[in-house]
Amino acid sequence: MSRVDKERTEAVFDDFKPAYNRAQALTEAHRCLFCADAPCIKACPTSIDIPQFIRKIATENTRSSAKTIFESNILGMSCARVCPVETLCVGDCVYNGMDEPPIQIGKLQRYATDLAYEDETWRPFEAGDATGKSVGLIGAGPASLACAHELRRLGHACTIYDKRPVVGGLNTTGVAPYKMKADRSEAEAEWVLKIGGIEVETGVEVGVDKSWADLGEGHDALFLGVGLGPDHGMSLPGEDLPGVHGAVEYIERFKLGAVDLAGVQSAVVVGGGNTAIDAVRELAGLGVPSVTMVYRGVEDKMSGYAHEWKVAKQEGVRASWRSQPLAFEGDGKVEGVRCARLDDAKQPTGDEHVVPADLVLLAIGQAKLEGLLSGLEGVSFERGRVVVDAAQATTREGVWAGGDCANGGKEVVNAADEGKRAAQAIDAYLQGAK
Numbered sequence: 412m413s414r415v416d417k418e419r420t421e422a423v424f425d426d427f428k429p430a431y432n433r434a435q436a437l438t439e440a441h442r443c444l445f446c447a448d449a450p451c452i453k454a455c456p457t458s459i460d461i462p463q464f465i466r467k468i469a470t471e472n473t474r475s476s477a478k479t480i481f482e483s484n485i486l487g488m489s490c491a492r493v494c495p496v497e498t499l500c501v502g503d504c505v506y507n508g509m510d511e512p513p514i515q516i517g518k519l520q521r522y523a524t525d526l527a528y529e530d531e532t533w534r535p536f537e538a539g540d541a542t543g544k545s546v547g548l549i550g551a552g553p554a555s556l557a558c559a560h561e562l563r564r565l566g567h568a569c570t571i572y573d574k575r576p577v578v579g580g581l582n583t584t585g586v587a588p589y590k591m592k593a594d595r596s597e598a599e600a601e602w603v604l605k606i607g608g609i610e611v612e613t614g615v616e617v618g619v620d621k622s623w624a625d626l627g628e629g630h631d632a633l634f635l636g637v638g639l640g641p642d643h644g645m646s647l648p649g650e651d652l653p654g655v656h657g658a659v660e661y662i663e664r665f666k667l668g669a670v671d672l673a674g675v676q677s678a679v680v681v682g683g684g685n686t687a688i689d690a691v692r693e694l695a696g697l698g699v700p701s702v703t704m705v706y707r708g709v710e711d712k713m714s715g716y717a718h719e720w721k722v723a724k725q726e727g728v729r730a731s732w733r734s735q736p737l738a739f740e741g742d743g744k745v746e747g748v749r750c751a752r753l754d755d756a757k758q759p760t761g762d763e764h765v766v767p768a769d770l771v772l773l774a775i776g777q778a779k780l781e782g783l784l785s786g787l788e789g790v791s792f793e794r795g796r797v798v799v800d801a802a803q804a805t806t807r808e809g810v811w812a813g814g815d816c817a818n819g820g821k822e823v824v825n826a827a828d829e830g831k832r833a834a835q836a837i838d839a840y841l842q843g844a845k
C-alpha cells in the first residue's frame with residue numbers, strides 16, 4: 412500500500428517517454444539485429460542479455476522476456492525508466508554507426524517489465540531453502556533491495572532498516588517525476604519484497620533508534636546501502652533567507668507531498684550536474700515562468716548529461732554560465748543571487764550581476780555519511796566514501812556496502828549491480844561460516 416500523499420505536487424507530470432503499445436514494441440523489437448557479442452550488453456552495468464529479451468518480445472513471449480531482464484537486474488522496471496540509456500546500452504547500439512536510430516532498449520525493457528507487473532500472481536523467483544543465517548541491510552534503496560532479493564534466493568533471512576517512512580530510497584524520493592513517480596518506485600519495492608522473508612523496519616535510524624552493536628548481534632552479516640547525506644550548503648551571506656533550499660531536500664518535498672509554487676516567478680538552481688538539470692526541468696514543468704541554472708563552468712564542460720540539458724533548453728530553461736554565487740539577496744525572503752563573472756580560468760573578472768530569484772535551489776552535491784557510520788569501527792573511508800573491494804566488502808569483516816555511499820553517487824543500475832554482487836559475496840562468507 413502506497414505511503415506517499417495522493418495529492419503530491421509531482422502528480423501533475425506526464426511521462427517524458429510515453430510507453431510503447433504492443434504494435435510499437437513489436438515493430439521496434441523486429442528492428443534489432445540480435446548482434447553476436449552485442450555491445451549493448453557490455454554497456455549495461457548489470458549485463459542484461461538485451462538481444463535475448465528483445466527477441467522474446469518479437470516472438471511475443473513477454474513473460475520470459477521480463478524474466479531475462481529480472482534475472483540480471485531485479486530493478487529492471489525502474490531502470491527501464493531512469494537509466495541514462497543514451498550513455499549506456501542505447502549509446503552503444505550498432506545502429507549508431509549506421510546512420511539509423513538506435514534500438515530503444517529502455518522503452519522495450521519498460522514494455523516487458525510493465526506487462527510482468529500487471530500479473531500480480533506471477534513471481535519469477537522463489538526464495539531458497541532457509542540457511543538459518545540473517546543479514547541486516549541499512550537503507551531501503553535500490554542497492555539494499557537488490558542485495559536482499561538475491562540473499563533471499565540464496566536462502567538467507569533479511570531485515571532492511573530505513574529512517575524514512577517510505578521504501579525505495581532515492582528512487583522514491585529523488586527521481587525526476589517525468590521519468591518515474593514515487594508510487595511507482597514504492598510498487599517496485601513491494602514487488603521485490605514479495606519474494607518473502609524480507610522484514611522492513613521503517614522509521615528506524617541506525618545509531619539513534621538502534622545501535623550498531625545491536626545490529627551486529629542480531630545478524631550474521633551487514634550491508635550498508637545508506638546513500639548520501641543532506642545537500643551541501645555554500646556558507647554565503649543570505650543563505651538562511653526563506654526561499655533558499657537544498658535541491659535534493661526540495662525535490663523530496665514535492666515528490667512525497669505538496670509544495671506551493673504559486674507565487675514563484677523566477678527560480679534559480681545553482682550547479683551544473685544531473686541533480687541541477689533535474690531541478691530546473693522540474694521547476695519549469697511545474698509552471699515557474701523563469702528558471703535559470705547558475706553554473707561556474709561553461710555549457711560544453713558541464714557535468715550533467717548533455718542530452719538532458721538539451722531538453723531543458725527546449726523547455727525554456729536558461730543558464731547563466733561562468734557565474735559564481737557571492738550572496739543571496741533579499742528583504743525578508745530571497746529576491747536574487749549576486750554572482751561574480753568568471754573568466755576561462757574560473758577566476759573573477761571583476762564584473763558582478765544579480766540573477767532575480769524568489770526560489771533558489773542548491774544542487775552542488777550531497778554530504779557523505781561518514782558521520783553516520785562512525786559508530787561502526789573498522790569501516791574505512793576515502794573522500795567520504797565507504798572503501799570497498801571488488802566484491803563490495805568493506806574493511807570490516809562481515810560488512811559489505813553498495814550504492815551511493817560506496818560509489819559516491821552513480822545510477823540506480825550501478826546500485827542494483829553492487830547490491831547483487833555483494834549478496835553473492837555475503838553468501839560465500841556465510842557458507843564458510845557454517
Ligand code: SF4
Pocket residue numbers: 442443444445446449450451452461462503504505506514516
Ligand atoms: Fe540489438 Fe542494438 Fe543490441 Fe545489436 S547493439 S543487439 S541491434 S540493441
